[in-house]
Amino acid sequence: MYETPNRVGLLLDMDGVIYRGKELIEGTASFLETMRRMGVPYLFLTNNSQRTRRDIVKKLSRLGIPSTPDQIFTCAIATARFLAQEKPEATAFVIGENGLASALHVNGISVVDDDPDYVVVGEGRNVNYEMVEAAVRMVAKGAKLVATNMDFSCPTESGIRPGCGAIVAMIEKATGIEAFSVGKPSPVMMRMARKELGLRTAETVMVGDTMYTDILGGVQMGYRTVLVMSGHTRRDEVSRYAYQPDLISERLSEIPLEWLTGTRAEEKLVA
Numbered sequence: 001m002y003e004t005p006n007r008v009g010l011l012l013d014m015d016g017v018i019y020r021g022k023e024l025i026e027g028t029a030s031f032l033e034t035m036r037r038m039g040v041p042y043l044f045l046t047n048n049s050q051r052t053r054r055d056i057v058k059k060l061s062r063l064g065i066p067s068t069p070d071q072i073f074t075c076a077i078a079t080a081r082f083l084a085q086e087k088p089e090a091t092a093f094v095i096g097e098n099g100l101a102s103a104l105h106v107n108g109i110s111v112v113d114d115d116p117d118y119v120v121v122g123e124g125r126n127v128n129y130e131m132v133e134a135a136v137r138m139v140a141k142g143a144k145l146v147a148t149n150m151d152f153s154c155p156t157e158s159g160i161r162p163g164c165g166a167i168v169a170m171i172e173k174a175t176g177i178e179a180f181s182v183g184k185p186s187p188v189m190m191r192m193a194r195k196e197l198g199l200r201t202a203e204t205v206m207v208g209d210t211m212y213t214d215i216l217g218g219v220q221m222g223y224r225t226v227l228v229m230s231g232h233t234r235r236d237e238v239s240r241y242a243y244q245p246d247l248i249s250e251r252l253s254e255i256p257l258e259w260l261t262g263t264r265a266e267e268k269l270v271a
């Protein structure tokens, strides 16, 4: 049995850290296997609200990464839990897909088409002008505007597409009302994720490829942060930010184990 003398757990962004599009990033499977053997817990953390936990487990398994639904934490889950805390049995008009609808359902939020407590906006390819128009009218009448995240664009194989933040921006512009966003870098999601693993602040490491979500979120919470170069951030962009990651690593599998656990890897082998 392996043991980590210094308790540590990982919050892992997915796109750009685990995979790029449909491709697994080199070394990921064996790194995660090492974490399992060492008893280091990890949670996959994504600002994509489209998929359910089960969908993501399936996607990971196709890439050769075993996981369970409770190792997945999406901004849709964070948003649904947040709303359930704020106003149990609330009603919501929803722009988004399965991942969001299912998380709201599980948390007792009813999806309605008229006079909602909240307008909730997530990722989606099924958004249309009528939905945005309806959302604008509801927010203008007093419904509270909540975004699962404010990512303005999402990478795809053929270029970027508008992200949740771009859709939210239309509603904000039209109404003059600013959305509350729950996904990374919001402390709401960052804190829920840490608690999901039962970690303390000092034990938590956030690994991501995006400065203004993953790293900012981690820095704000006082977690240790690792920026990986396997996603869309270039090394020369990093110094522009007022906040900096604790470590920059080529990829997840290149994070030194001694840095992670604060001790040398071989010392962790306990009979």
Ligand SMILES: [Mg+2]
Binding pocket: 013, 014, 015, 016, 017, 208, 209, 210, 231
């Ligand atoms: Mg990413």
